[in-house]
Amino acid sequence: MIDTVFIGMSGLSSYSKGLKAISNNVTNLNTPGFKTSQLQFTDLFYQGSQNGTGAGRFGNGVGTNGTNLNFMAGDFRSTGNELDVAVNGQGFFVLRDEQSNLRYTKAGQFEFNGNGVLVNRNGSEKVMAYDAGNLREITLQGMQSNPPKATSEIVLKGNLSPEGTQHSINNVAVFDSAGKQHNLTVAFTDKKLDATTGEVSWTVTVKENATTLTTGDYKFKNSLAVGGSDALSFSFNPAGAAASTVTMKLGPNVQAFNLGTTSSLEVDSKDGYGVGTLAKQAFDDEGHLVLNYSNGQSDKRYQLAMARFSNLDSLEQMGSNQFQAKDANAVSYTVASKGQDAIRSRAVEISNVDLSQEFSDLILNQRGYQASSQIVSTANEMIQELFEMKGRR
CATH class of the missing domain: 2.60.98 (Tick-borne Encephalitis virus Glycoprotein; domain 1)
Structure with a gap:
């Protein structure tokens, strides 16, 4: 009878964790680049007779094996911000923090800091470009103006x-x-x-x-x-x-x-033109940072790095719309192209939260929690009845 209480308690604990995962998904409905997670349930070990197929064997309740991330793409939302970008594909933007750790994100919300370096708007990690097999930061140093060219x-x-x-x-x-x-x-x-x-x-x-x-x-x-x-x-x-x-x-x-x-x-x-001052920055559909100058000239010196993963299970959430790779060998770096990982400028990828699915899971977790609670209550009543029977003897 005591075992029944513990089994019921395992359900209460597991469904509480499930509710936590669902609530985290729902509250991040409008978080750019957010990926939903789903709690994995597992039955606990069995004990009892080994005779027959499960004959005489009793389980010990339910447990959890952590969460699985769903990397299905979310919808794209136009922002009008020239430095907002989204990836139409499996690639991730590459960020580097102050400790030189690499982070990966689907939330392409960038800006130039006071030093003219392109950084993540939430967290100030440096945004990486990819050039000749190397990752490097994107900076406006030496590019605030465009030199003149004499008419020839x-x-x-x-x-x-x-x-x-x-x-x-x-x-x-x-x-x-x-x-x-x-x-x-x-x-x-x-x-x-x-x-x-x-x-x-x-x-x-x-x-x-x-x-x-x-x-x-x-x-x-x-x-x-x-x-x-x-x-x-x-x-x-x-x-x-x-x-x-x-x-x-x-x-x-x-x-x-x-x-x-x-x-x-x-x-x-x-041909020929005068000195140009930087007038506009934007990204094209291949991830080039296009700098437009007042003299009609443009520059495409940097192209956003794209990280691709052979196994998405190697990614784990770090908060602030970022992921890190548990296995460095699972990641490779390249650039976007019109055919693969095309870039959508002036837009962000919003979360892939499906409210109808989350509410369905919420009802299942609620019913599971209620049932587990009823098991604990019933077992408690039965134990109480035993105590009363003992007392009447």
Whole structure:
């Protein structure tokens, strides 16, 4: 009879632990990256006769074998935060704490700290990038600005009508080697026809304000640019900047058709830019940290590290939405790709808690607890009855 009380007590203890696991799951319903756990129940050892299949054998109640984690993916929730990311796959983000311990998380909520290092928003662990087989921290050091590039090429497009006598392209913006912008004027004048070759030549003069930078000729034949006479190079050496060479050429979309006295020749494209300041940081779908600058340039120097596990049972929860690996040999490192572990930016993976399943388990645990309590009460009544019978003798 006393054994029955202890058996009932084992049920009370085990179902209490089950309730604890369920309550932990439910309360973390909105925790990013949270993975549910389920308590594993096991029957306790048996004692009694060994004759037959379980004949005369009695168990000693129920026990628990700890919890199993469910790594099924949760839903993705948009946050609008440029540094929030989620993994659409089995990979985990890699963090490194102050003791150089590696931690793994599905909760990609990151930010740059005061030193310009990308860290976990909850806990300040450093977020790891993966490069050439090595894990390294992500830092903005030396990347707050983008250096200038001097203009080296200007490509023209449009029509230069042979009926016209002159044409000007104004405010052609170029950059010197120091990143300063200059506005040039390109003038087409002094048109000449070579009756022998049939070539039409134009004198081209490039000026900055009143200063002539270069003069040369462009030639056309049969309304198309003549190869070898379709480009003009000049040295650009403004005060305070190192000299650079600029080549202005006629693009494939330049013609010289007779369309009256009006020409449409203009700048099609040009390179070069000034100094840029960091304007925006975001992640792309392969985990690259994309830095955008005010001069229109971008940088993709870092790519988020992805940890993959051959056995997810080697992971154990550490709190703060993080896991650690019990077996270091079970983890490998790589990067995300569009086909595997694609990154969703401006979003987080929320918990994979299924409320309907949790409430169903809650009812089962409640019934189990009530039944175990009833066993203890019944055994207690029977023991009390024995005491009363003994007392009446």
